[in-house]
Amino acid sequence: MSSPTSAAVRLTDILPTAAPGEIQAWLRSVAGPAERRHQVSRLSRAELRRLGEVLDGRTAEILLESLDDELAARAVTAMDAAVAATLLAGLDTDHATDILREMRAPARDSVLSAMPADRSEALRRVLEWPRESAAAHMIPEALAITSELTVADAVEQLRRDAVELRVDAHTSAYIYVTDRDRRLLGVAAFRDLVLADPGRHVSELMNDDLLWVSPLTDAEEAAQALEDHNLVAVPVVDADMRLLGILTQSTAAEIAEEEATEDAERQGGSEPLDMPYLRASPWHLWRKRIGWLLLLFVAEAYTGTVLRHFEEEMEAVVALAFFIPLLIGTGGNTGTQITTTLVRALATGDVRFRDVPSIVAKELSTGMLIALTMALAAVIRAWTLGVGPEVTLCVSLTIGAIVLWSSFIASILPPLLKKCRLDPALVSAPAIATIVDGTGLIIYFWIAHLTLAQLQGL
Template structure:
C-alpha cells in the first residue's frame, strides 16, 4: 500500500515561500515572485537571475508586475539586469525598462551595443525613451549621466500645503525634498529647496519662500552636469541634505539620489582598490568576468611592473663586486626593500582615500609632507633600531650593523617622500592617483632602496 505524501502550500494560512527563483517561476503566479523577492537578499537575487535559462527568463518577464519588476531590476547589478533582458524579445525588455526610473534604465541601456540600444529605445514609451536618451547624451561617469531628471518642484508663490500635495503624488521621492523653481524658456530656474523637515514642521499656509534654503546655499553642494562623479561623495558629506542637485548655471537639470550616491561611492572605492592592487578596474561584477577579461585587465599592469622591476636587477649587477666582497650584505636585501615598500603602501593607501574624501590636492603638499615626514622620522628610528637588533642577532660585523641601521632609516624616509608626493602630482596632471598602487610604489622603492643601501655600504665599509 502506497502512502501519498502531502506537501502543504501554507502554514497557518500563509503561502509557502519559494526557496529559489526557479521554484517561484514554476509556481507561475506573480504572488510567488513577490514572496521570493521579500525573502531574498540582493546578492542572492543577482546570482539566481544570472543563472536563468532563456525560457525561464521569458516566463519570469510575464510574471513580474510593474512593482516587482522595478524592485528586482533595481536591486541587481546593471550587468545582471542587462544579461537578463538580452534573453527577452525587445518588446518585453522595453516594457520592463519602462517600470524603472529613467536613471536606472539608462544605467542598463548604456551597456548594450548601439543597434540593441536603438531598438530598445524605440520600443519604450516615448517619455521614458526621451528621458533616457537625454541621460545617455552626457559623457560616461559624469554627474549628468547619473542624475535623475525627475524631481519634485513647486512655484515660489506656493504654500507648504501645495508642496505637501506635490510630495504625496510621488512619496518615494520625498527624501529629495521639494525644489522651488520658476519655469523659463531655458528650463527650471532654481530659486530654493525645501528639506523634508521643512515640509513636516512648516505651517500649511506658510509660503515656501519663507522656509526654503536659498539657491545661493544650494549651489554650495550642487554639481555641474560635466563634473566627475567621484566629487559626489565629498559634496554630500559636506552638506548632509540627502540629495545632490545637478545644475547648469541657475537651472536645475536633475538630482543625484541617496541610492545613486551610494552606488557611485561603492564603484569609486572598488576601482581604487583594484588599481591599488595593481590591476585595471573590471567594470563588471567579478563573478561575471571571464578568465580572458581578467587576463586583459591584469597582464598590462604586471608587464609594466615587470619592466619597472628590471632595474632592480640592474642595480644589483652594478654592485656585484661589493656583494661578492661581503656576502653578508645580501642577507638584508629582502628586509630593506620590503620595509620601504610597506611604508610607501601605507602612505599611498591613506593619502589616496583622503584625496577622494576630503579633496586634498597639490596645494596641500606642505601640510601632507610636514605630517608624513615627522611620522617618517619616528618610523625610521623605530625600524632602524629593529634592524640593528636583527643584524646583531645574525652575528655580522659592526660596520654591517651600522650600514643596515642607517640604510633602513634612509629608505624609510625616501619611501615616505615618494609616497607623499607622487599621488598629489598625478592628480595635478589629470591622472588617477590610485595608479600609484601598492605594487607600483614597492617597485619604485625596490631599486632606489638598493642604491641607497649599497652607497651607504661603500661609504662605511673599508673593504668595499
C-alpha cells in the first residue's frame, strides 16, 4: 500500500526543475514498476527529452529496467542522441539491444553512432541477427580463456575480464575454454579453477561434453534446451565453433514469458500486440485483429454453403435446425480445450511430434467418455423440446460423433504445425471452431439421413 507521500509524487510535477537526486527520490517513492511505466507513458516528447538530461547512469539503468522495451525505446528516441547513447551504453547488452530493436532505423543508427566504437560494434553484431534467433538474445561478453593457459594465468585474466565486461552471476557461471581463434573446446567451473593447483593447465580441468546452440536456432528452442538441462547459461557458436556469446537463464525466462503471452493472444484469434494493452491505439488493435477475423469470416462462409446444400432436409424436419448451434458449439469447445492444453505442452517440451499416436489415443479415449456424457445431455435437451425419439436419437449420435471428430482433429493439428516449423498457437480457438463447424454439420445431416425416415430419398 503506497503512502500519501508516494501517491502525491508525480514525475510531471518534479521534472521541469528536477536534479538527478530528485529522480532517484521519485523512483524510491513510486509504488512499483507498473506505476513508473504509467507515469513515463504520459510524458510528452519534450518531457522525455528533459528526463534524459537529468538522468545519471545508475538512475537511468533502474528506470529503464522498469519500462517495457517499446516504452523505453520511445523515451530514448525522444532524447538527444548523445544522451541516449550514454544511457544505453551503460546497460547490459541484452537489455540495450532489446530497446534498440524497438527503435526506428534512423534513430537507432544515430544513437549507435554516438556510442564508443567498441560498444557500438558489439551491439550492432547482436542486432544483425533475426529477432527470433538465439543470437539476437545472446550476451557477447562471455568469459573465455585459452586451453594452454596455466590456472594461475587464467585466474588473473578472468579478474581483468570480469571488471571490463561487467559480468554477473549468470555470465560468470561458466568459464568457456577456446583455442586462440576463439573456437569453443570446453567449459570449466570457476570454482575448479580457483581450487586447482596454479601450475596445472586449463586443458586438464575443462569438460568437453557441453551443450551449445547455433546463432540461428529459434530463441524459444534454445531457451527450452537451457531449461531442460538445468543450466545457468548456454554458449552460442557459429558454424566454425567460434564462441559468439551466451544465452543466460534470465534471458531464457524472458523469452519463455514472451512466447507464452504471444501464444495466448494467438489462441484468441489475434496477432500479438507487442505493447501493453492500455497503450495500444484502436488503429493498432484493428491491425492486429482484422486479418484473423477476415480469414475466419471467409472460412466460416462454407458453413452457410453446407446449410444451403441441406436446405431440403431442414424443410422436411424443421426440428433439426433447433440443435445446430448446440452441436457446432460443443464441437468447437471440445477442440479448443484440447488445443489449449497441447499448445502449452508443446511450448514447454512436454510433448513432441513423435508422441502423436499417444496423444491421439489419449484424447480419443477421453473424447469417448465426453461423447457419452454429452450424448446423455443431448437426450435430456431433446426430450425437453419434445422433438420425438427419432430426432433425439439423431442428435445424441451426432453430438457424440462430433466430439470424437473434434478430439481427433484438435489432437493432430498442433503437433503437425510444430513439425512443419509453424507456431502451433495458430490453431487458435476460433480456427479450430471454424474447422469443426462445417464438418460437424456434414456429420449431422449424414446421421440424419441414416436415422430419420422423413429424409429417405432426399
